Amino acid sequence: MSQQKIKSTTVLAVKKDGKIAIAADGQATLGNTVAKKTVRKIRKLQDGKAVVGFAGSTADAFTLMERFEEKLNSFGGNIKRASIELAKEWRTDRYLRKLEAMMIVAGSGEVLIISGTGDVIEPDDDIAAIGSGSMYALSAAIALKKHAANLSAEEIVKESMIVAADICIYTNHNIILETVE
Numbered sequence: 001m002s003q004q005k006i007k008s009t010t011v012l013a014v015k016k017d018g019k020i021a022i023a024a025d026g027q028a029t030l031g032n033t034v035a036k037k038t039v040r041k042i043r044k045l046q047d048g049k050a051v052v053g054f055a056g057s058t059a060d061a062f063t064l065m066e067r068f069e070e071k072l073n074s075f076g077g078n079i080k081r082a083s084i085e086l087a088k089e090w091r092t093d094r095y096l097r098k099l100e101a102m103m104i105v106a107g108s109g110e111v112l113i114i115s116g117t118g119d120v121i122e123p124d125d126d127i128a129a130i131g132s133g134s135m136y137a138l139s140a141a142i143a144l145k146k147h148a149a150n151l152s153a154e155e156i157v158k159e160s161m162i163v164a165a166d167i168c169i170y171t172n173h174n175i176i177l178e179t180v181e
Contacts, residue, residue, distance in 0.1 A: 008170030009041055010133030011053035012160055013104045013111045014141050015126035016153035019181050020106040023157045024053050025133070025165060026174030034172075042176050045069050046077055049107050051178045055131035056101030064090065064101055068114075079110045083120045091118035102130045107180050133168030137161055154179055 008029045013022040024041035027034060042053045043065060050072060054061035067089065071082035083105055090096045096116075103114045111128050113121040121128075125145065129138035140160035144151055151159070158177060165171045 009039075009055045009131040010137050010161065010164045010168060010171040011041060011055050011104050011130050012134070012137040012141060012157050012164070013053065013106050013128045014145065014153045014156045014160075015106070015109070015111050016145065016156065018109065019153045019179055020051070020109075020111055021153040021157040021177060021179045022051050022053050022104060022106050022111075023161050023175050023177040024055075024131075025161065025171045026176060027170060027172035028058065029170055037172055037174055040176055042178050044178060044180075046072060046107070048180065049077060050079060051106045051180045053104040053106075053130070054101055055103075055134075057099070060099035061101040061103070064096075064099060064103060064114075067096070068103065068105065077108065079105055079107045079112065080120070083112045083114050087114050087118050087120045090114075090116050104128045104130055131171075133164035133171035136167045136171075137164035140164065 011024040026038045028036045028039045068086050071085045075081040113128050127141045137160045140163035144156045161175045165173045
């Protein structure tokens with residue numbers, strides 16, 4: 001019998017007018033069953049100067065988040081440098097290489113996606129999304145940012161996450177949202 005993993009989520013970040021909003025749903029699934037409805041997949045770091053959102057295996061994500069925080073502290077809060085160093089270590093370290101997760105990191109006016117394949121992606125349009133419902137949330141955020149100029153980053157993220165939760169069976173409406181400037 002193969003071991004099932006707890007997985008699936010939606011994490012979205014939008015930068016607009018100098019403010020970054022990042023949100024995630026609260027659902028964790030085990031196979032085709034909802035295992036938990038109130039998972040917190042967003043964490044503030046460095047006294048709120050940086051925010052991390054994660055998708056994938058929970059234990060793996062926490063390991064990576066701790067490593068990212070160490071890198072962030074080592075590089076004086078430089079988000080991009082910490083992200084690059086984590087991605088390099090993640091790709092080359094025998095233990096880290098096996099971890100199954102992705103992260104969005106935000107702070108200091110930057111939004112980045114970090115993956116275990118060594119990618120550090122600075123997304124187009126200052127919108128980043130990861131997880132099973134990411135394409136739904138990303139599509140909604142792109143449309144809202146383009147056609148609803150009066151909406152704030154926070155409002156775009158909230159409305160886009162609602163759209164993803166309405167469509168993706170692995171995304172729920174228990175949305176946790178944080179902001180960073």
